[in-house]
Amino acid sequence: MARSKESLVFVLDVSPSMHPYLHHVSKATAAVLERKLFNHKNDEVGLVLFGMEETDNDLRREVGEAYEGIVSEPITLVDGELVTKLRALPRGCYAGDYVDAIVVATDMIFKKYGDGKKGNKRICLITDAQSPIKEPMEGMSMMEQVEKIAEKMEDHGVKFDAAILRMNEEKRESGSESTEILENLASRTHGEVTTVESPLCLFGALKPRTVTPTTLYRGDMEMTPGARIKVWVYKKAAQERVPSLKVYSDKAPQSDALATHVVKMDTDYKSSDDPTVSIPKAQRAKGYYYGQQLIPVTPDMELSLKFTADKGVKLLGFTEAANIPRHYYMKEPNLFVPEPGNRKASLAISALARALKQTNMVALVRCVWRQGQRNVVMGVLTPNLSFEDGIADSFYFNIVPFAEDIREFGFASFDDRPASQLPSKQQEEATDLLVQMLDLSPSDSVESLQPEKTSNPVLQRFYHFLYLKSLNPDALVPQLDETLKKVIEPDFSSEHIEKLQGLCSQFTLVNVQKTKNSTKFWKDRIEAAAKDDDAEAKPDVDTSGSGLSFDSFATRQVEEVGSLNPVQDFQTLLARRDSDEWVGKAIQGMKKIIIDLLDSSYKGNTYDKALTCLAALRSGCVMQEESKEFNDFFRVLADKCQGKRLSDFWDAVIQRKLTLISKGEVSDSDVTEEAALAFLTSRTVKEEPTTAEEAEEIDEMDALLGEAV
Incomplete structure (x- = not known):
């Protein structure tokens, strides 16, 4: 029997005490075979039913007595016919003996495969263990x-x-003797006994096949140049x-x-100049874009660029567990165990x-799983202590x-928010x-949705659809099974719904009308007044049929920092997440607004707005x-x-204590921090005499602005 091939015999209890649950057993066992049909079509499956009215098994025919009420199906390649039988399990009439049924299943495997331990052979019993067991031989x-x-x-x-x-x-309070018998049998054969307390757990308890663990790495874990520990590494979850x-x-x-x-x-690769001409492989080369320039890379150069490292695991150091937060864990976990049979390695790891x-x-370690591997992984070893005999400590x-x-994302703190924006009691x-x-694990009941007992509903639905498609090419995609639907749709009671309604009532949504800020800049006042005059002369009615109106322009998405509400536009651009360019565009736009406000200032009328910006x-x-963007701009601004013209603005900057961004902030x-505080005092404004040309220029500006105003 090939190692990749598995032989599975289902031993199912169909006694009267099992009748309320047989439809769940039917669906769960059929789901196992549906997955085998797709992934492991060479596996073989047999079936034993006990608690039946009739009797049909080889041991009964050979012995002549005992093994009553047991019906067996021979071990054959998995096929759709057996799936159909499982979908329609019969109801038994008598209490069945699961020990006799296990003996019948074991005899089927012995006769099919003979002596020896080769191959994966498994018996899977499903029962409520409520039926009495016959007395053993004298x-x-x-x-x-x-x-x-x-x-x-x-x-x-x-x-x-x-x-x-x-x-x-x-049933939870009974059957302790039967449980002890089955656990003893499972422990001797390296099996597992699972207590199923819901139909959903039954799907997870039945494994499609036993996955034989394979090592990811076998070799030394180097502690120091002179100290190494033999370890094996397995995948813990995949x-x-x-x-x-x-x-x-x-x-x-x-x-x-x-x-x-x-x-x-x-x-086939074609020429961009002439699509009818094919480019042979010898004339093709790969390349990387470096800005707007395309850098060609030959195959030899590409091979030399690939990083290769020697196989091995090396200890780099130790750190506190709190320094490695849980969200830093990437990909799937692995398990480091000492080399089997190596007592010194077990002692060292322990x-x-x-x-x-x-x-x-x-412990922080550097790992290269295979010789010549092109990537190196860094990881942490977390101790996993064992308290069972025969199982070594591991990592x-x-x-x-x-x-x-x-990826770091900065979020504003709630500390500086007003009380109206904080949650109430x-x-x-x-x-x-x-x-x-x-809560999935309340103290008075069993934990729900345990990973080891919860089957993936997406995979179950997929394999069931393939089975239906094999029977009928026109079959439609089935609905998700009601049992598996509980994985993705919580089952709320009336009490739960009442609590949810109470939660919704505490977070009501209110439509807040946005109010426009009054303009301070004289140019903005003139433009706003002109727009108001146009709005009075021409109502906000779209007569062109294009869907455009004044309101549609007023509510358009912010694309740049404008002069009307620069601070609001700046904050809106920083909050946008649809592209990385908005942060840079917002900063450059705000710099331009500040410079424009200072250049167009008349007797300090724009200083307040410039300071706010x-x-x-x-x-x-x-x-x-x-920090670099602001600090460079702030030095240029200083x-x-x-000079005399903007000295009042710089005095206002000093009064507001606006200075460079220090290490304490970014x-x-x-x-x-000391240099940032000293920057303002070191930049004293120099008093320069006003020349005749400057006086004449100021007088002309006064006259011009006086006429405009």
């Missing part, structure tokens, strides 16, 4: 009989799994994805039994793990990001009730960590104010 206790069965199963490499249904309170679709051709004649229906795809646990530390390994992998209590209501620019640059700033 001179033997029940546990001795189970030990004998387990010994034979172990000799033949048969694994035993069991799912015990406990879907009501009465996401199972929906299978990808393959291109299929139906052009081959149906009579051709050897047709593969494979579609071969060829790519000592290291327990020392890190006591000090609340983690969980999680990949952590480099600086280029981290009633709102906090309503959200507390929401958290308590959706400067303060907003500084606050925005701190939030976006653009040089510009070194970590990448090159200005210390």
